[in-house]
Amino acid sequence: MTQPLAFIVLIVAVGICEISYARVMDRPRWIQCQSNSECTPGYCCTIGKQKFSIPQCKLMHDIGDVCRPDGSITLNTTLMYPDGSQIELTEVHDMFCPCGYGLSCDRRDAVCRDPSQERGFNHLPGEAITEDD
Numbered sequence: 001m002t003q004p005l006a007f008i009v010l011i012v013a014v015g016i017c018e019i020s021y022a023r024v025m026d027r028p029r030w031i032q033c034q035s036n037s038e039c040t041p042g043y044c045c046t047i048g049k050q051k052f053s054i055p056q057c058k059l060m061h062d063i064g065d066v067c068r069p070d071g072s073i074t075l076n077t078t079l080m081y082p083d084g085s086q087i088e089l090t091e092v093h094d095m096f097c098p099c100g101y102g103l104s105c106d107r108r109d110a111v112c113r114d115p116s117q118e119r120g121f122n123h124l125p126g127e128a129i130t131e132d133d
């Protein structure tokens with residue numbers, strides 16, 4: 001009666017060890033993100049060009065920030081690190097985040113703009129927000 005139980009406990013314990021080991025191999029601590037959804041809202045997952053670059057959550061670009069008029073580049077790729085870990089990335093941005101929500105990249109000036117405030121630059125966001133007098 002106790003022997004089969006001990007056997008099951010052993011199997012379960014080995015299984016748990018294997019799962020946590022696999023998870024550690026799969027995702028070292030220094031990896032911040034493997035996709036944009038892992039970053040807090042307003043941030044995106046980026047990867048640098050250099051070898052062994054580490055994916056990081058970065059702030060989405062705000063109004064007036066430089067952006068790519070030809071659209072943001074996203075990558076699906078697998079990174080390999082010297083320690084043998086392999087990290088799969090899904091739709092991660094190349095170096096920089098795109099413009100934030102509701103903003104678009106101005107083709108001519110290559111800066112993020114709010115299309116709803118397209119008429120000149122007189123009305124900056126925040127100006128309209130004067131809650132109490």
Ligand SMILES: *[C@@H]1O[C@H](CO)[C@@H](O)[C@H](O)[C@H]1NC(C)=O
Binds near residue numbers: 091
């Ligand atoms: C990357 O993968 C996602 C989900 O698997 C897919 O929807 C998307 O089209 C892929 N993008 C590229 C650039 O291959």
